[in-house]
Amino acid sequence: MTEQxxxxxxxxxxxxxxxVTLIGIWAAKRTSSARDFFIAGQNIGWVVAAFATMSAAFSxxxxxxxPGLMYRLGVASLFICVPVGFTSGLxxxxxxxxxxxxxxxxxxxxxxxxxxxxxxxxxxSGLASVAIVIGTVGYLGAQLQALGILxxxxxxTRALFGQWSFLAAMILGSIVVVFYATAGGMxxxxxxxxxxxxxxxxxxxxxxxxxxxxxxxLETMSRSIAESAVFGxxxxxxxxxxxxxxxMGFFFVFSVGVLGQPHMLHKFFMLKDPRTxxxxxxxxxxxxxxxxxxxxxxxxxxxALVSQGLMLPLSNPDFAAPQFLLKFTPGFLTGxxxxxxxxxxxxxxxxxxxxxxxxxxxxxxxxxxxxIRNELLWGRVVVVxxxxxxxxxxxxxxxxxxxxxxxAFGTFAAALAPAVAVxxxxxxxxxxxxxxxxxxxxxxNLGLEFLSKQSFIEWLPDTPLTEGALPAAVALGASFCVxxxxxxxxxxxxxxxxxxxxxxxxxx
Amino acid sequence: xxxxxxxxxxxxxxxFVNSDVVRRRALIYLAMASTAIVLSSRFSGFFVDLSMVILxxxxxxxxxxxxxxxxxxxxxxxxxxxxxxxVLESCGIAMFLLRGRVALEPFFGGxxxxxxxxxxxxxxxxxxxxxLAYGLTFEHWELRDSxxxxxxxxxxxxxxxxxx
Numbered sequence: 001m002t003e004q005x006x007x008x009x010x011x012x013x014x015x016x017x018x019x020v021t022l023i024g025i026w027a028a029k030r031t032s033s034a035r036d037f038f039i040a041g042q043n044i045g046w047v048v049a050a051f052a053t054m055s056a057a058f059s060x061x062x063x064x065x066x067p068g069l070m071y072r073l074g075v076a077s078l079f080i081c082v083p084v085g086f087t088s089g090l091x092x093x094x095x096x097x098x099x100x101x102x103x104x105x106x107x108x109x110x111x112x113x114x115x116x117x118x119x120x121x122x123x124x125s126g127l128a129s130v131a132i133v134i135g136t137v138g139y140l141g142a143q144l145q146a147l148g149i150l151x152x153x154x155x156x157t158r159a160l161f162g163q164w165s166f167l168a169a170m171i172l173g174s175i176v177v178v179f180y181a182t183a184g185g186m187x188x189x190x191x192x193x194x195x196x197x198x199x200x201x202x203x204x205x206x207x208x209x210x211x212x213x214x215x216x217x218l219e220t221m222s223r224s225i226a227e228s229a230v231f232g233x234x235x236x237x238x239x240x241x242x243x244x245x246x247x248m249g250f251f252f253v254f255s256v257g258v259l260g261q262p263h264m265l266h267k268f269f270m271l272k273d274p275r276t277x278x279x280x281x282x283x284x285x286x287x288x289x290x291x292x293x294x295x296x297x298x299x300x301x302x303x304a305l306v307s308q309g310l311m312l313p314l315s316n317p318d319f320a321a322p323q324f325l326l327k328f329t330p331g332f333l334t335g336x337x338x339x340x341x342x343x344x345x346x347x348x349x350x351x352x353x354x355x356x357x358x359x360x361x362x363x364x365x366x367x368x369x370x371x372i373r374n375e376l377l378w379g380r381v382v383v384v385x386x387x388x389x390x391x392x393x394x395x396x397x398x399x400x401x402x403x404x405x406x407x408a409f410g411t412f413a414a415a416l417a418p419a420v421a422v423x424x425x426x427x428x429x430x431x432x433x434x435x436x437x438x439x440x441x442x443x444x445n446l447g448l449e450f451l452s453k454q455s456f457i458e459w460l461p462d463t464p465l466t467e468g469a470l471p472a473a474v475a476l477g478a479s480f481c482v483x484x485x486x487x488x489x490x491x492x493x494x495x496x497x498x499x500x501x502x503x504x505x506x507x508x
Numbered sequence: 509x510x511x512x513x514x515x516x517x518x519x520x521x522x523x524f525v526n527s528d529v530v531r532r533r534a535l536i537y538l539a540m541a542s543t544a545i546v547l548s549s550r551f552s553g554f555f556v557d558l559s560m561v562i563l564x565x566x567x568x569x570x571x572x573x574x575x576x577x578x579x580x581x582x583x584x585x586x587x588x589x590x591x592x593x594x595v596l597e598s599c600g601i602a603m604f605l606l607r608g609r610v611a612l613e614p615f616f617g618g619x620x621x622x623x624x625x626x627x628x629x630x631x632x633x634x635x636x637x638x639x640l641a642y643g644l645t646f647e648h649w650e651l652r653d654s655x656x657x658x659x660x661x662x663x664x665x666x667x668x669x670x671x672x
Contacts, residue, residue, distance in 0.1 A: 075619075075623045075626060075627075078626060078627070078631075079626075081631075082626060082627065082630045082631040083568075083630070084631065084635070085630060085631040085632060085633065085634035085635040085638070086568060086592065086596075086634040086635070086637075086638045087568075088638070088639070089572070089634075089638030089639065089641070089642050090568050090571065090572060090638075092642055092650075093572045093575050093576055093642065093650070094571050094572060094574075094575040095575075097650060097651055101659055104659070104663055105659075105662060105663060217618070218617070218618025218619065219615055219618040219619075221618075222615065222618055222619055222620065222623075223615075226610065226611065226620070233610035233611040233620070234608075234610065236610050236619065236620050236622075236623050237606075237607060237608065237609075237610040237620070237622055237623070238603045238607070238622050238623060238625075238626045239603060239604070239607040239608075239622075240607070240608070240610065244557040244560060244561065244604065244607075245548065245549070245552075245557070245560060248560045248561055248564045251564055251565075252545065252564045252567065255567070255568050256567055256568060256571065259571070274651060274656070274659070275651065275656070277646070277650070277651070278642075278643050278646040278647070279639075279643050281638060281639045281642040281643070282639030282640065282642070282643055283639075285635045285638065285639050286635070286639070289631070289632070289635055292631075296627075421571055421575075422538070422571075422574070424575075425574050425575045426531075426535065426574065464550070465549045465550070466549060466550060466551065466552055467552075469548070469549035473545060473549075474545070474546055474549045476542075476545075477542045477543075477545035477546040478542075478546050480538060480539075480542035481539070481542045481543050481546055484535065484538060484539040484542065485539070488535075488539070501662075504658075504662060508651070508655045508658070508659065
């Protein structure tokens with residue numbers, strides 16, 4: 001990187017970090033209760049909620065992992081992100097209204113709170129908390145990995161820190177996020193998300209046009225890739241590089257699975273007025289689609305440029321985005337884009353720190369029948385601990401960013417989606433069915449992921465799945481099966497034991 | 509199967525009492541589809557793959573139907589949800605049938621036809637359809653004024669109870 005480019009990137013990063021820190025300080029002054037810390041005082045409008053949902057959902061995975069995955073797998077990788085065409089509507093129709101109304105009637109800050117209220121089952125709520133803690137560590141790990149790769153590429157830290165540069169970069173990034181997540185909680189989270197989300201949309205749209213310019217337009221890029229010896233036509237075939245099982249598995253997990261993502265569901269609790277849901281699906285869908293342009297743009301442009309001989313083939317697919325930005329965008333824009341990527345990573349990390357902290361400080365003690373007195377103080381302490389564990393996890397569990405992201409997303413999807421989505425719309429679902437479904441989601445997903453990746457315990461069997469079957473999709477399917485089967489076969493309905501507020505909300 | 513269940517348990521499970529045809533069909537679809545998705549992880553073949561495509565594409569709409577049905581009706585959402593189902597299913601089947609033929613296909617919108625189905629059919633088409641359908645039917649179906657009044661009454665009642 002040239003000195004001029006380096007200083008423009010560093011300058012943008014400094015401006016970005018100062019603004020985020022100022023928002024954190026502003027929010028810290030307004031955070032005086034657990035309600036402020038965990039659900040932003042239930043006082044945000046639909047634009048802020050929509051941007052916060054989008055920026056929490058879209059992370060370094062979309063900006064860094066996505067283009068890398070598309071370089072490796074072609075358009076088949078888009079099965080992960082094309083569901084955004086309808087997932088915002090799916091979210092609002094299936095759970096959004098009911099979550100918001102329930103949070104207006106009871107003290108509900110988290111998804112385990114909803115599960116406890118809906119099923120009156122501490123077991124189901126406790127299992128949901130465990131799933132959230134496991135998924136949070138995975139998700140945070142993925143964010144910090146993305147941050148490590150970004151910093152290594154831009155600042156060439158390997159020359160300074162040698163083999164420890166990746167760990168050093170991750171630690172540096174987590175210190176910044178921990179600062180504003182600890183000080184301002186979710187109030188800081190949603191307003192930094194609004195800022196970060198706007199930055200992400202602008203950066204993604206501008207980069208997309210640079211991709212079109214660099215590659216010569218959509219059709220030229222497509223034809224270059226199809227005619228290339230390195231990639232070939234299968235790169236542009238939706239079922240070309242992935243088996244149908246894998247492709248549909250991704251589509252299933254990333255469409256239906258959004259119903260179990262606590263960082264997205266959480267935003268519904270924060271809405272000031274239920275009527276503001278009206279235009280949320282369109283706003284979330286449009287902003288998510290704008291962000292995905294960076295995945296599509298760089299994911300098409302880099303293979304096209306390699307095919308045209310304008311770039312060398314990449315040694316690591318995860319370097320697709322950084323390499324393109326450094327070579328094909330002007331200096332001043334590179335700074336903006338790197339700030340956008342930083343924003344994507346930090347907004348998601350912040351949301352997970354808050355949700356993980358709530359699970360540990362609030363939900364797990366409740367599951368055991370207790371309660372921590374000063375939730376605000378302990379919430380802040382746990383944010384620091386959780387970030388430290390995640391750094392260790394990310395350093396030890398080295399894999400492609402996209403795969404780690406999928407692993408965590410799949411854990412949430414398989415564990416929580418059926419219990420929340422079906423449970424809030426069908427009275428017959430019991431606490432036993434919900435507990436069994438959540439446990440199935442966690443065990444099947446973690447078990448299959450572990451068996452498919454481990455090689456150090458020789459006596460363990462290989463994964464029982466046929467080639468191409470996605471552990472997260474199987475776990476999500478199994479979790480739905482268990483929930484529906486137990487509910488259908490249970491002789492008694494839950495009417496007598498159901499909370500009257502839940503019953504009321506399910507009637508609307 | 510359900511009649512047997514009713515006889516066996518000696519009760520009227522709420523699956524039948526308070527549910528309607530749309531809801532019942534959605535639940536049966538979800539149960540069958542999720543079972544098939546799990547089973548497909550152990551088998552391979554043309555029909556297994558085709559079934560997987562069809563069942564996965566229908567899953568989101570089945571969940572939406574389960575959530576939005578009121579007294580057995582989908583109201584103003586009937587047409588948008590039918591269109592969404594047709595779009596998702598037809599794009600899924602089209603991509604399935606066109607697999608491996610990219611080199612022979614014409615281009616549409618800058619992409620080979622199969623990829624165009626994926627991008628324009630699965631992503632951009634539903635984006636406007638779903639967003640507008642939700643917004644335009646919100647006050648007539650999703651959260652009506654009468655629902656809001658009932659909610660506010662209950663909320664005020666809860667607040668007063670809490671104060672007492």
